Every structure is written in structure tokens, then in C-alpha cells.
Amino acid sequence: MAVQTEAAIRGVDAYRLAKRALEQMEQNKIWPTPLNYELWLHALSDPQGDIGRELHRLIAAGENLTDAMAEDIALQFLPRLRLTEEIRDAGDQLTRQLEAIGAAIQVAQSSTNEYGRTLEGASRELASASEQTSLRQVVEKLTVSTRRVQKENSALEARLSQSTDEVKRLRDHLEQVRRDAMTDALTNLANRKAFDEALAREVEVAAATGRPLSVALLDIDHFKRFNDTWGHQTGDQVIRYVATLIGRSSVHPRLAARYGGEEFAMMFPGEDARSMSAALDALRDEIASRSLKRRSTAEDLGIVTVSAGVATLHPGESPSAALERADKALYESKRNGRNKTTNAETSLAA
Secondary structure, three states, rough: HHHHHHHHHOOOOOHHHHHHHHHHHOOOOOOOHHHHHHHHHHHOOOOOOHHHHHHHEEEEEEOOOOOHHHHHHHHOOOOOHHHHHHHHHHHHHHHHHHHHHHHHHHHHHHHHHHHHHHHHHHHHHHHOOOHHHHHHHHHHHHHHHHHHHHEEEEEOOHHHHHHHHHHHHHHHHHHHHHHOOOOOOOOEEEOHHHHHHHHHHHHHHHHOOOOEEEEEEEEEOHHHHHHHHHHHHHHHHHHHHHHHHHHHOOOOOOOOEEOOOOOOEEEOOOOOOOHHHHHHHHHHHHHOOOOOOOOOOEEEHHHHHHHEEEEEOOOOOHHHHHHHHHHHHHHHHHHHOOOEEEEEEOOOOO
């Protein structure tokens, strides 16, 4: 979902936006399906975006938005549906390649069986052959059959080699699609789905090995002010700036993700909340160390700061419970003046 839409559905006007979307859909006789509703949210939150312009064009032309048209718009402009379509296409191509390989193998098996029967027949003929002419005919027949099998085997090898290359290409493409599906398009950090899956795996490792595992939630301070003052494009610039520095501080096995809007999540396997708090304090100092400028006009945007909350998973604790404690610690950082890191293990327990 675009940053503008993410910010809008979590902002102070979220319910007003939802009401407007339903009212406009009813006014234009659009069924309130989940997909139509999502498209309308995009159109209202970003009227000049691709989806907004396309829906307004259709309405101005007096066209009814059918399910098929909604699917086409979504496939064209919603990244997650484009990924789904790419996965489906790659799967179809892979199926065709496997079917072609299966057919080629069947041809080879049939040819081999026929060659076996030819050899059996030749063996019987040789056993009963008494004249040189008969022997020559048997040898000629075997030569023809052998050449045919060699030719078919060469064709099979070429087909298998071609299919192997194609399957490798499809596998690489699917791997890229998988990475795209796990990557936030704006920041190139992991997205929420990737983070949640990685966290679940690390929780299992921590439970098996007893090593600590800490999580943190970070939020850009006064982000709405950037959007309201400078516009969404500048807001995106701020998000990318913060994400770049967060990403640099997340060397494996640490993991950072854009968790939503202007919020980020981090995971530190093998480190407790105290160690993670120190790392986040250094990160906050780096983020606030420079004044940003607006790219389009070079206007001074001022200093960007972030607030953070940290929690170490307790034995047997679920990932969601640890993240909830980190979120409460983040709220404490906000409440106590922002640009702070709060350790849930010490602050919330006090």
C-alpha cells in the first residue's frame, strides 16, 4: 500500500476517509467489495496517483467499474497483486517445462524399448543366420536402429539442457519475486511479513539454545508535521533517510524492517535489551546528527529524530507479546519527550 494511503488510514481522519470511500462507492453504484474499497481508499488518499486518476477517468467517462476492470487496475498499480500475477505466470511456465520434459522422456523410453526389441530380434536372427548375406542384413538393421537411437538421444539431451536452463531461469525469477514480496518498495528494508516470519524462526532458535533475543520498535518523531508541511513526497524522503541509517546498523544476524508508515522494527538475535538500547542510542544520535534539505527546492527541513522501545523475549513468551511490550516502551519514549530509547525490561517493570 502506498505511503499516502498508509498514513491516511492511520491518521486522525481515517474514519472520515473510510466513510467518504463508502459514500462515493454507493453514489457511483460500485459494489463495496474488499478490492473496490482498497482502490477507493487509494484514490481518495492520493487523487493524483495512478489509481486515483484511473478511477476518476472511468467515472468521468460514465463507465461502470466491473470486477474485471477492478482486477485490471489492481494488477497494474498494486504491487502485491503484480507479484501474485508474476508468481502465477512463472508457475505456469514451470508446469509447461516439466510437461515438455516428461513428454521428451516418454519418447526416449519408447525409443529405447523399440531398440531393445530390435536387439532381441537381431540376436535371434544371428543365431539362425548361416549365410553372409543374412549377417550383413542384420548388421545393417542394427546400424540403422543405433543411429536412430543416437539421434533421438541427442535431441533428448538438447531438450533437457534447454529445459534445465529454462527451469533455472524460472527458479531465479521466483526467488527474485519472493525477495520482492518480502521487501518494502520505498525503503528496500524487509517488510512486515518478512520480519514476522524471521522473528518466529529466531524465537524457536532462542528457545532451543537459550540465547537472548531482543526486539525494538522505532517511530519517526512528528512525522505528520513533515507530511502536512512539505507533502508526501518529502515525507517519503524522510522515511528513506531514516531507513538507510537503520539498515546500515542492522548487520546480520540483526534484521531491520519497515513495519508500517513511519514505524520500523528491529531484531537483535543473541543480544539483550541493554545491548540493543546502547546500539539504538547510537543510531538515534546518527539520525539526528544532520539537518535534511528538501530535494526539489533545497529548503531546510530541520533535524529528524526517532523514538524507540526495546524488549527482550522472556522464556516461553510469544513474539507478539514481546512486540507489544516494545510498543509500550516506545510510547513511554514519546510521552517522555521523544528522541529517546526506553528499555521495557527496566522502565516498564519499575
